[in-house]
Amino acid sequence: MGENTSNPSRRTYLKTVGAAGTVGMSSLAGCTLIGGGGESDTITIGATVPRTGQFSSLGEDVERGYRLGETLMNEQLEEDVELVLQDDESSADQVRQSLQQITSNNEVDMLWGSFSSLLVTAGSAFAENQDIPFLGAFFAFEGPHRNEGYEWTYSPFPKSRDVARSTMGLLELIPEGERPSRVGIWEPNSGWGAEQADAWESTLSDAGYEVVLRETFSLGTEDFSSLISQSKSQNVEILLSNPTPPGGITSINQMEANDYTPKVLKYVRGADPTAWWSALGQKGAYACMCPGWVPGMTGNGNSEMKTAFEEEHGLDQGQLIPTAVGGAYNVAQVALQAVQAASSPSPEDLQSALRETEFATVIGNFTFENNGLPTEGELTAPTGQWWDGGQHTVFPDVDGEEAMDFKYPMAPWSER
Amino acid sequence: MPPTELILQILVNGLLLGGIYAVAALGLSLVFGIMDIVNLAHGHMLMIGAYVAILLFAEAGITPLVGMFVAIVLLFLLGMALQKVLLERVVGEGIEQPIIVLFGLALVLQSLGRIVLGSDARSTDIGIPGQGIELGPVLLSFPRTVTFVVAVVLIMGTWAFLQYTTTGQAIRATSQNRDAARYMGIDTDRVYVITLGIGTALAGAAGALLSMLFPITPFVGWSYLLKAFAVVVLGGVGSVAGTLVGGLLLGVSENLGTLYLGGGIRDIISFTIFLVVLIVRPQGLFGTGGGDEE
Numbered sequence: 006m007g008e009n010t011s012n013p014s015r016r017t018y019l020k021t022v023g024a025a026g027t028v029g030m031s032s033l034a035g036c037t038l039i040g041g042g043g044e045s046d047t048i049t050i051g052a053t054v055p056r057t058g059q060f061s062s063l064g065e066d067v068e069r070g071y072r073l074g075e076t077l078m079n080e081q082l083e084e085d086v087e088l089v090l091q092d093d094e095s096s097a098d099q100v101r102q103s104l105q106q107i108t109s110n111n112e113v114d115m116l117w118g119s120f121s122s123l124l125v126t127a128g129s130a131f132a133e134n135q136d137i138p139f140l141g142a143f144f145a146f147e148g149p150h151r152n153e154g155y156e157w158t159y160s161p162f163p164k165s166r167d168v169a170r171s172t173m174g175l176l177e178l179i180p181e182g183e184r185p186s187r188v189g190i191w192e193p194n195s196g197w198g199a200e201q202a203d204a205w206e207s208t209l210s211d212a213g214y215e216v217v218l219r220e221t222f223s224l225g226t227e228d229f230s231s232l233i234s235q236s237k238s239q240n241v242e243i244l245l246s247n248p249t250p251p252g253g254i255t256s257i258n259q260m261e262a263n264d265y266t267p268k269v270l271k272y273v274r275g276a277d278p279t280a281w282w283s284a285l286g287q288k289g290a291y292a293c294m295c296p297g298w299v300p301g302m303t304g305n306g307n308s309e310m311k312t313a314f315e316e317e318h319g320l321d322q323g324q325l326i327p328t329a330v331g332g333a334y335n336v337a338q339v340a341l342q343a344v345q346a347a348s349s350p351s352p353e354d355l356q357s358a359l360r361e362t363e364f365a366t367v368i369g370n371f372t373f374e375n376n377g378l379p380t381e382g383e384l385t386a387p388t389g390q391w392w393d394g395g396q397h398t399v400f401p402d403v404d405g406e407e408a409m410d411f412k413y414p415m416a417p418w419s420e421r
Numbered sequence: 422m423p424p425t426e427l428i429l430q431i432l433v434n435g436l437l438l439g440g441i442y443a444v445a446a447l448g449l450s451l452v453f454g455i456m457d458i459v460n461l462a463h464g465h466m467l468m469i470g471a472y473v474a475i476l477l478f479a480e481a482g483i484t485p486l487v488g489m490f491v492a493i494v495l496l497f498l499l500g501m502a503l504q505k506v507l508l509e510r511v512v513g514e515g516i517e518q519p520i521i522v523l524f525g526l527a528l529v530l531q532s533l534g535r536i537v538l539g540s541d542a543r544s545t546d547i548g549i550p551g552q553g554i555e556l557g558p559v560l561l562s563f564p565r566t567v568t569f570v571v572a573v574v575l576i577m578g579t580w581a582f583l584q585y586t587t588t589g590q591a592i593r594a595t596s597q598n599r600d601a602a603r604y605m606g607i608d609t610d611r612v613y614v615i616t617l618g619i620g621t622a623l624a625g626a627a628g629a630l631l632s633m634l635f636p637i638t639p640f641v642g643w644s645y646l647l648k649a650f651a652v653v654v655l656g657g658v659g660s661v662a663g664t665l666v667g668g669l670l671l672g673v674s675e676n677l678g679t680l681y682l683g684g685g686i687r688d689i690i691s692f693t694i695f696l697v698v699l700i701v702r703p704q705g706l707f708g709t710g711g712g713d714e715e
Contacts, residue, residue, distance in 0.1 A: 058541065094540055221684055226687065238427040238430075264553070
């Protein structure tokens with residue numbers, strides 16, 4: 006494994022121990038402040054997932070993670086927990102309609118998000134309007150937290166700045182003499198696309214990398230040939246982008262057709278789904294992603310999650326848990342700990358608990374700022390890499406058995 | 422200034438893409454030029470053709486190049502049935518009624534596609550090596566080159582059919598003057614049925630070809646309808662040669678535009694061309710204003 010570049014501070018250490026203690030104590034006690042004394046109010050959580058549409062390749066995994074989390078909450082809390090899920094068809098309009106339907110038919114205490122900035126921000130807007138606590142993972146977009154004055158939205162997930170730092174950490178795993186320097190950024194024409202491109206450009210430029218290409222493309226485009234030709238012409242060695250999953254897969258096929266192989270390829274969200282490997286096979290190897298959670302991470306319930314997943318879905322030899330399962334399970338862990346910390350299930354008490362609690366989940370330890378962002382510097386966004394059909398943690402240096410050394414450089418298509 | 426090699430590569434990529442745009446637009450152009458009907462369901466016919474190829478590939482391992490012929494036959498029959506069952510009742514009842522019928526049909530096809538096939542993106546594999554042929558500084562990708570060649574063959578075949586067959590000549594005569602054609606003994610109702618059959622068959626062929634390059638969803642119909650409109654306006658309604666040139670120009674303009682202006686405004690480039698041509702030369706590059714065909 007590459008060297009661990011992070012040096013945990015004393016404060017972080019104390020936080021970790023404290024949070025782990027909180028989780029452990031509450032697990033042992035199996036009791037909460039809500040409904041103490043044997044009350045059995047049901048906690049109802051509403052959520053949408055993209056079972057169909059452009060993000061559907063992740064929908065099933067998100068749902069599996071949420072369902073494992075629902076089981077965890079039912080085991081750990083005295084109250085019954087019911088998760089009401091609907092398909093949002095990868096459409097922001099459908100997110101709003103589904104949430105409207107769920108909240109109209111149920112006494113909903115909390116909402117969980119869908120997948121991608123597009124859908125999560127749509128759910129968040131609904132929650133803000135309804136004054137319902139909302140937990141949204143799978144979106145790295147920081148802008149709405151700052152610009153829209155979120156009060157009810159909390160995002161237990163690495164953000165654009167964390168993705169950029171993780172990318173730099175990944176590159177630093179390459180010995181200095183072999184390290185590539187020419188960076189190309191394919192920027193989707195969306196708010197998050199611009200934010201992520203800015204974060205990559207500033208972080209990597211400050212670290213001495215040369216951003217030789219930054220080109221926009223329409224989100225949902227199917228033709229990447231111009232971007233590929235430009236990247237090839239500019240000798241882009243490190244290709245960074247955040248396309249949709251179908252777009253990411255299409256672009257790889259077109260890279261092969263145009264005989265272009267960068268040395269490092271990192272697709273945030275684009276390379277997240279397991280469909281990446283089923284669609285591309287060996288062509289999908291070496292690709293990196295930053296999905297919030299990657300097999301190889303340890304502590305904070307990772308082994309419990311793995312056991313629960315194996316029992317529920319089975320895991321063949323060498324098969325790894327899909328990344329979106331971990332990101333979703335982490336949402337449920339935050340919900341569990343927030344409920345445990347709150348003095349009642351009222352939205353205001355849950356909101357206070359979200360603001361004041363330190364969380365320990367499978368993605369790490371963190372607190373929230375008042376605007377719902379994870380406090381800067383607390384979460385290390387893990388970078389995963391596709392290898393032999395699985396996504397393995399390659400950064401940071403973690404000790405899970407699924408972690409592996411960063412494979413570099415990408416092999417040419419003809420040698421796959 | 423981008424290097425010459427890059428400009429050449431993007432130019433070639435644009436030409437190869439333009440061939441597909443041309444075949445996608447040809448059916449729309451023929452139906453528009455000959456029947457005076459704006460087939461708003463043309464993009465959705467293309468979507469059906471793509472799904473025929475995708476399902477044959479997924480379920481039976483049939484290469485999309487063979488699946489294309491199945492799509493052509495099925496869509497030809499569908500087009501003829503559409504004319505007999507739906508359009509024959511409204512043709513001649515004013516311009517609005519066929520448009521409303523076809524708009525409704527497009528919505529029905531899109532919804533059916535979503536319900537039956539789901540909204541996930543699907544595609545086929547051309548089944549030949551991914552990498553292409555190097556021609557000096559330019560790389561011709563195999564999938565795009567194959568689809569381009571097939572597209573050009575389809576366009577030339579359509580032109581030859583219209584030019585040299587009795588049915589083709591009847592179609593051309595009907596487009597020039599329907600009443601005169603009828604007086605000369607041409608069964609114009611039959612001509613309309615065949616024309617819509619050919620138009621939708623070409624849409625089906627284009628869909629099968631596109632499935633080899635790009636992912637397909639039930640929602641792609643509107644997008645390709647708009648591209649086809651841009652090509653028809655650019656090349657001139659009813660002109661086979663104009664459609665080919667229009668398609669190539671659109672493909673090249675889009676690709677070169679993304680090089681100089683950025684890929685985020687790719688669609689803006691094509692529709693700006695569309696609007697400019699409509700204002701400056703509404704009959705298109707090859708049109709004469711009267712809806713002639715070759």
